[in-house]
Amino acid sequence: MKKEKKKIRYTPSGVMKKFVLVFVALYMGIMGAATYLVQEKFVQDHQEALQSLSDDIRWIQTQLAQEAADEGVSIGREWVGNTMDYILAVNAGAGELPYMLWSGAVWDEDGDKIAESGPVYTMMPGDENENGPLVWRLDDWLTEEELDQLAEYDAKTGRSMSVYEQEEWTEYQENASMDRNGEPAEITVLRESWRKATQEEAENWIGKMMTIDNEQSYICENSEEVWSWENPDATKGRKELGVGNLSFPAQSQWKSCWKEWKKDEYLTGFPDQIQGGYNTEGTEYTEYAADKVDSEVKIPLLFGDADSGSGVQTCTMKFRMTSHSWLAALDYMKYVYVSGALLLLVCILIVWRTLEKSYRKSAQAEAYRRDFTNAMAHEMKTPLSVIRGFSENLKENPDTGKREYYLDQIIGQTEEMDNTVKEMIQVSKLDSDELNIQKEKISLCDLLEQETERIALRTEERRIRVEIRCDEVTEVEGDRKMLEKAFRCLLDNAVSYNRDEGWIRINADREKCVIANTGEQIPEEELPHVCEMLRRGGRESRERASGEKHLGMGLYLADRIFRLHGMELKVENTAEGVQVSVKW
Secondary structure, three states, X not given: OOOOOOOOOOOOHHHHHHHHHHHHXXXXXXXXXXXXXXXXXXXXXXXXXXHHHHHHHHHHHHHHHHHHHXXXXXXXXXXXXXXXXXXXXXXXXXXXXXXXXXXXEEEOOOOEEEEEOOOEEEEOOXXXXXXXXXXXXXXXXXXXXXXXXXXXXXXXXXXXXXXXXOOEEEXXXXXXXXXXXXXXXXXXXXXXXXXXXXXXXXXXXXXXXXXXXXXXXXXXXXXXXXXXXEOOOOOOOEEEOOOOEEEOOOEEOOEEOHHHHHHOXXXXXXXXXXXXXXXXXXXXXXXXXXXXXXXXXXXXXEXXXXXXXXXXXXXXXXXXXXXXXXXXXHHHOHHHHHHHHHHHHHHHHHHHHHHHHHHHHHHHHHHHHHHHHHHHHHHHHHHHXXXXXXXXXXXXXXXXXXXXXXXXXXXXXXXXXXXXXXXHHHHHHHOOOOOOOOOEEEEHHHHHHHHHHHOHHHHHHOOOEEEEEEOOOOEEEEOHHHHHHHHHHHHHHHHHOXXXXXXXXXXXXXXXXXXXXXXXXXXXXXXXXXXXXXXXXXXXXXXXXXXXXXXXXXXXXXXXXXXXOOOEEEEEEOOOXXXXXXXX
């Protein structure tokens, strides 16, 4: 089984961890600051909502109290309590914002509590009732389990205008009846199935139906009882009530928060009696025990004939609010958190890739420098050893007959060292960021003929045949000196790695130039790396046979030059040897 090659990571883990920690800290800081600001906004919104609610309720109370006074109704303690219970009930879900719960209570002039938020059934009575609206405190009659069940159904009641756009829908309706003593006798919840009906169906329908704007009719196809409660102590004889209002606190936006509300001791903990409250003029308030001043609103309520001032009663109403502003902010910001986390991940990936690329480039550059230095040291070692050896011989035997031979060898070795240094300088120039390419139109045919003439002596010595086929109009655009160097490297390799009595064929047209030769094939595993620095394609034996020395820089230089000109160099084996092609 082939062992999987381990992927190298160039970025030090410690560096990446630091960047990740910095990004995470930045993300947490920004998200924390944004969440705090949003939370503060929710606190402000909740306080404004509570103040607005208190203003609305006070306006309703003022209107009802004035109407009762105008009609000559005797406004007593029971009338005030029932009226305020009714107002609190019909506004139970009003003014609430997400993650905000509220409750209210009313105390009379003696400081006794006469009305309070809670589960109630209320209904405005006829003119004959002097005690105000009908009010049943459901927690006095139903068990806690029954209240929870009824609250769940109550959250589903009601009908939005959007249902009329549907072909059919299901809704819940609540009904109540009372006994002869005016106490609750029965409460039921019905599930009704409604659908659109044609005019003919509506005219012949004998069940429940309704028509909207005298145009579209709807009929109730099915009505079934899904929940009921019956008062075991109710007297015989029952009276079906008209349009009433079953109300639970915190029932808004089609969501029941009743269970949360009833468990909140602050919202449900209004005292039965207060030792303070508003004075008889309703202008001065005496604090009694407020533990959450920023979550409370207090207003005076005046009942009676305000114009004449006779029979005026001053009551104190207090609102409490529980504001889960942090939860509201977290919910509001959830998509921002997700978007920010994704952006953070993208930033980390970008930084990681940039660092990886930078460290990989540095590592590769370091490897190149190390290999290059080792190669240079190796290449310089041989000529230096030869120079030293011949120099020592000359020193010991100055009159030897081989003096000229020794000097020629020393000069030859210094020329070889000079050529090596020149190649090093050429590589350094190509890798420089300040490289300046002077482009001009160049006749490729002239350039190739010039370079083949340069290698003519070497090809004649080894009886290598050179053939050129080139379109006369073939031109390339680039730096003449650099392109001469690149094609010179290709032709030098074509001679050096060729066999004696072989051939070199050059074909050039408007799109490419192909140089083929009968040299030794390059091992397949070396082909992808032949254009890398200090690679000789595994053909060192051919060098020894030809007697020529190569540093492994020719194809590297040619490839770099061609890429700088937007050209592509490709090296491949053929049935007869090796060929290189340059495309532009």
